Amino acid sequence: MNATNATDFSSVIPASALSARLGDPDLRILDCRFELGDANAGWQAYGLGHIPGAYYAHLDTDLSDTGRSGLGRHPLPDPRVFAAILGRWRIQPHHQVVCYDAAGGALAAARAWWLLRTCGHEKVALLDGGWPTWRAAGLPVAADLPLQGREDYPAHWDEGRYLLDADALAREVAAQRVLLLDARATPRFRGDVEPLDSRAGHVPGASNRPFSLNLDDTGCFKSPARLRGEFLALLDGRSPDEVVHMCGSGVTAAHNLLAMEYAGLTGARLYAPSWSGWIVDPARPVATGD
Template sequence: MTITLISVSDLAARLAAGQIDHGRLRVFDLRHDLMDHSVGRRAYGEGHIPGARFLDHETELCASRTGKNGRHPLPTPEHLASLMAAHGVTPDTLVVAYDASGGQYAAHLWWMLRWIGHENVAVLDGGWPAWSAAGLATRSGPAQSLAPLPKAKPRGSLAGSVDAVAVLANIDKQDFVVVDARAANRYRGEVEPMDPVAGHIPGALNRPNTQNLEADGRFKSPAQLRAEFEALLGGRAPQEVVHQCGSGITASHNLLAMEIAGLAGSRLYPGSWSEWCADPARPVAKG
């Protein structure tokens, strides 16, 4: 059975059983700060879940930026597959991702791995704060060196994506609905701390990804998430939904929340607002 979320108690039990030593488990620390890119690696060095390996969203999980392809353009599937192989991930390895931001960075890795055909991936519910609050063991310093596996290839996509051309055409065609995961004031165009243009894609709905979580940073129940997304989508099927945010990260959180809710099959616009607004010919809505 494929899982999308894993509890701290379940992960602790797997670690105690030596699943990392046997190659059955890999844990990745995705802590990050969009305003200070050194935060995640520094936090990892100070303390992390035993056996966890750090991944950097700005370098390892991102392709070269052109100024037109967004703040976090996707790497090639081949690059991502080889990166995972370098960390000892096989097709049978359970990958667990965590962060300290409600799961938004972990969810992005979750989506990226499904994008290259790795289904056995889950997000740690509650992330680093939940692990720390439980008083579980931590480690500091660098990760243990591993002998890399042979160069890997992606196995075929389990997650769909769309590009800016399709999103632009859809404004008239309306084959799908875009759901914007950014904060409401950014969606309305009142503020824009990250990108040069404020506003949203015309016709997009707004679902801030923070609404997927309880006050303790864990995901809401599947039933509650399903009710909330169904109310937002007004009867549209998951396959008619495309998620978007600033650069594809928090949009993955909404996509994961729909999966948790049993609403599988929605897609991601990876370039998101940072790519969209880089072309002044693309329309912008406010309010």
Template structure:
């Protein structure tokens, strides 16, 4: 048995792969049903669809962010019900540069499943490589034996991020667009700005113009420069709602810089508490 894919998989590698559990994670924050509509029009043969709001998130309370994590045991049981087996290769893709597929990649590692990868270049790469598609929804599969195992990634609550403002033990990395980080615009959440002290690494910076990820070497060089003397294990990633922060985690892991943490509640949870401090603007450039 060949080694599993644990970060990225190319369209040609996926075409040659047998027995993979393929998941379409397509989504649009502005039009939440657009991803499922696109899936129903065409998807990779055999792929199932998981909706960001309904399947990859728990119910919102108004204080726990826009995409709170579901109960891990319940999510593991759901995947088993859908037919996932232990050690089966999972391949996630979307139509947005892996920005939503990365969430499932992280969640499966959160459940202790290593054999999970994101399709590099996503749906567009699959079609450009001559991949076939179908519109029929696959027949229900027999339940699999997937079970939750010890987590391969770590998550931190808001209180740890707040404590970090005092302790400075972690570098906080914000994956949102620079103008949202700076508080110049905020199209989704009620408050603009960022967590004080956080650095900005827009997740789309991980991609090349064709939508595939930069090389391992280039990603490692860029993240090493950004982190300076910080150990990757001392980095806390976040974004607007715990989704695209996973993209930076995926990029770092692909570059061999594993061990960073995720703040799942992210900015949408942080700014829902008026007692949490907010910073705006861009940090001054180094001399």
């Protein structure tokens, strides 16, 4: 479901609904714009204009802990540190949180959504179409910085929502107990190109579901019914809780997981280190092609 009731959104929220709630004291907005080629570009864009009241969430420093080794390019943040960051953004459990970026949610906004859900926050949604849709609709833009908070978020990190152990994942895939879905573009999955990591290819036994397939030609999510049909075809009789999502570094994988939840298919997990974590050990096997 895309909403728990008429006003609480837990997966995707349209721009019109967010616009109608601007100024609501129980609303918190996270601007997650980021560019892989320029880590400062998102912050600079935020400074030029953002949705009124939005805090800036940086993929590298707020939504990841790049100091943790062996866990991919975007390791999960320490739960206590992330709780303090949520407190800085003045987020508390009763708040409706909305995340957005400039890539339909795929570059960092879906990651923020997933992290909040993983620490127990239910009322968090992705802005459908993100910043481009907001701007195209002529909706309000601000450049001021919102007030920072000091109270930590009472997070309860749900370790059942993700995997960190590559060896355990390999055993589950080999035994066909899970369906591993890789969200990267097909040429990267096949190993035809690799612009970011030291080795090309994919985890043996994985299937490819590029995150871009979740969006329509306008950059908004396909309908829940259409997404449900597409994912059910991939699951081929499996339960959603048998699905594990991955990508290059655990970021765009969250987009597939969110799309499943938007379609009413709940319970999937995320292999957080993803491809960049898998290849840390050169002894781990690599597959290429389809």
